[in-house]
Amino acid sequence: MCPTSAAAKEPNTRDELTRDKIKAAAQRLFATHGIDGVSVRDIVKAAGAKNGASLHYYFGSKDGLISELVADGARRSEGGRQRALQELDANGGPKSASDIVRLLVEVEIGKHREADEADPIGLGHMRFIVALQINHRRIMQSVLDGEQNTAYLKCLAHLRRFMPELPAEVVNQRLIFMYIMLTTTLAAREAAFENDPTGGKLWSSPHALENLIASITGILEAPYPA
Known part of the structure; x- marks a missing residue:
């Protein structure tokens, strides 16, 4: 490789590092x-960026940064779901x-991540998603599309198949309840591990995740009417 081409690539590498630092700092701050x-x-301060305008330079705006974080998380989750379904x-x-x-x-606790992906605990992903659901759902919905949710939609189709006796409206409600319980509970788990590497009294239990899975399944399979 000639010196000119190597020099030409350096700014791109620096740009990527700066972008990644800004995204990591933003996700942690949004989570907390x-x-x-x-x-x-x-x-910008948390990212250690020297240029105060760097966020706008790389992402256009705070909303642009949020949109990229949503897209990044969606790609990781969708990839994990695809591998798990396979x-x-x-x-x-x-x-x-x-x-x-x-x-x-x-998938959301990182079991089906790529080998080079970092452990999601402590990165703030689930807390970030919950924060978006509460006050900024519009941004989240504008970023996500069918291609980023294909595997998730397959999962929902499987779940509907296991609830044939329930009215469609009830099934749809329970799938929403499932999503809310899954994201908020895993957000609490994420925070617990960030505060205490053991996960604290609840999440240090070897049965906690199994109990969560059983609880969510119970919501889906509960008789109707009760």
Whole structure:
């Protein structure tokens, strides 16, 4: 490689490092202070960026940065769900709603991540998602599309197949309840591990995740009317 081409690539590498630092800092701040409680200045300072206008340079705006964080998280989760579904299909496919709930939980705690992906605990991903759901759902919905949710939609189709006796409206409500319980509980788990590497009294228990999976499955399979 000639010196000229090597020099030409250096700024791109620096740009990528700066972008990654800004995104990591933003996600941590959003996770702990909420979306509205964090300013552009807070993010730039936490990222250690020398140029105060760097966020706008790389992302256009705070909303542009948020959109990229949503897209990054969606790609990681979707990739994990695709790999998990392939593994499940290779073993005969899901046999119960619990199999799909387990898949969804395990993907979000990093079990099916790529080998070079970092452990998601402590990065603030789940708390960031919960914060978006509460006050900035519009941004989240504008970024996500069918291609980024294909595997998730397959999971929902499997779950519907395991609840044939329930009215469609009830099934849809329970799938929403499942999503809310899964994201908020895993957000609390993420915070617990960040505060205490053991996960504290609740999440240090070897049965905690199994109990979560059973609880979510119970919501889906509860008789109707009760």
